[in-house]
Amino acid sequence: MQAQLDLFPRVFGHEASGVVESVGEGVTEFQVGDHVLTVFIGECKSCKHCVSGKSNMCQKLGLERKGVMHSDQKTRFSVKGKPVYHYCAVSSFSEYTVVHSGCAVKVGLTVPMDRVCLLSCGVSSGLGAVWNVANVSKGSSVAIFGLGTVGLSVAQGAKLRGASKIIGVDTNPEKQEKGKSFGVTDFINPDELSEPVQQVIKRITDGGVDYSFECVGDSGVVSTALQSCSDGWGVTVTLGLPKGKLEVSTHYAFLLSGRTLKGSMFGGWKPKSDLPSLVDKYAAKEIQVDGLVTHDIPFNEINKALELMLENKCLRCVIHMPR
Template sequence: MDSGKHDTTGKVITCKAAVAWGPGQPLVIEEIQVAPPQKMEVRIKILFTSVCHTDLSAWKGENEAQRAYPRILGHEAAGIIESVGEGVEDMKKGDHVIPVFQGECGNCVCCKNDKTNLCQKFGVNPLKSVMVNDGKTRFFTKDGKYPIFHFLNTSTFSEYTVLDSACLVKIDAKAPLEKMTLLSCGISTGVGAAWNVANVQPGSSVAIFGLGAVGLAVAEGARVRGASKIIGIDINPSKFAKGKAVGITDFINPKDLDIPVHEKIGAMTDGGVDYSFECAGNLEVLREAFLSTQFGWGLTVLLGVHPSPRLLPIHPMELFNGREIIGSVFGGFKGKTQLPGFAKQCMCGSLNLDEFITHQLPFEKINEAFQLLVDGKSLRCLLHL
């Protein structure tokens, strides 16, 4: 492994990575080769990374994301730039950065429109497994003979990784990188859904279905916005204590009810909440979230990943009742444009990030981090590289 004592610019770096060889198989820590960045690419040294449910779903093979093997998963991280490729002018060696799976090229019709944070060229694509520049990978086996594929524009389960510059955000060097790791996905996705997508208003009511890291981040965002009632719904009651710490005022365990959840919420809120957030990736839950909102103006924000081919459980005529439903990607944040400002807000203490890091482990114990998430014992397990 490169010790960092000499300049590695333009050279192949040998380092450790957690390689996925097949769905459900334990990740293997082994030495790989990481090629130098090409035009408009950046190679970074990962200092911290964490495991998200999207990594877990891909690892399990629950969707089509894991067609390419071997592969390096991971998309929540923070690190330091080791070198930049030709044409990269907004970042340089030594900058502190966080990768983002939802890129921002700055030039496409979507990037130029303030109504969306999507990007035509570097949007999230779980089937993408190579770099945009030349359709090839930057990872290889130790002997350099066989390619190892990329994941979600990022591949952070490696000591070094190469990203398109559009998928990398420079942040203040004073920001604590271990906490900034959370901004790569979970915190930005949840808080952004409350702020940018729903635009939660002071005094409003909110229902959050699924109290994983994203759902609790929604609660934190709603709390900061001044929501008066925040209802958390989960079948795992161990999530409730953590929910209280981020502002959830009421809790519902569907297993304890003899009526549908939406009826219970309707009784608690004089007809329904102003905003509901579906963070579970379950169609039955999505319908309950939709029906839990207020007749006339309720808004449901969809955040959960739904790999099933089943369609929305909503009749078209139900949309004439004034309720709306909308999907949210990365909390509506334009990564390169808006995330640096969001990071500064987090540095100022407006959001409580400490509650989300429930475990910390050395990188070599990444399979333990996966198991903690499988068992519902962790929100985010921070891995130190």
């Protein structure tokens, strides 16, 4: 299954914050002027998953792949009478957008919107994978494949949980210093090795780490991360968005020997129920966010941000709309 269908024209952008301009009929929880985070997975609070206490995979407001609104399967954008499609129910690369009320989370008026916006996807996804999905324990060992915003947030979450060894794996040598500031204790560049990275990890951890996290979105790396775990109890969590081959292939023995492979969507957080507490942690300086923003760019220079991303020269570029 593709994460998103190839629909164009389209308004992209999914990690954002904004100010409520107007509310639709029947919406009572928001009013004009409210500050909100927009999220790509909503929370209806009434479906099987929302009431289960086990999952954030809302059946009514889950990942939207068709480029339309959840409520009526229609777009709210058009040009000359022809539809312009939404992206992940957010479409934040626009001065104005329309989102379902279940995909918006109210935040305080005093938190900086140009930083707390990272909690609507990347930072929360990383922290939640550690705290909610893997439930990393104090004194444990962790390997993280990919030190982008999500991977660094995994490192931060592992450090806050008291992990004793946090191994960062990335082909970009510049990530080594940045990783240290988020809790990475050991850095490995696979391009500099003469043997598979999983063999190195197993050697320096006496048989493998307790937890590994695949933050790249590469199905081949999922298998590598699984092999980097200890047999008997090792847990691998995959949370990268797949970009190429979607099928995961690994040897059956890696699972038979007691390893566990888990998936994580938005870190297991229920946005309306859980995001306010993360915003509070940010406001109290209990979690790092600001250090992940490498560029602040005006909306009319958005192509510069895309170029920086494609050239691997940034972590997060925050796009500022005209005022």
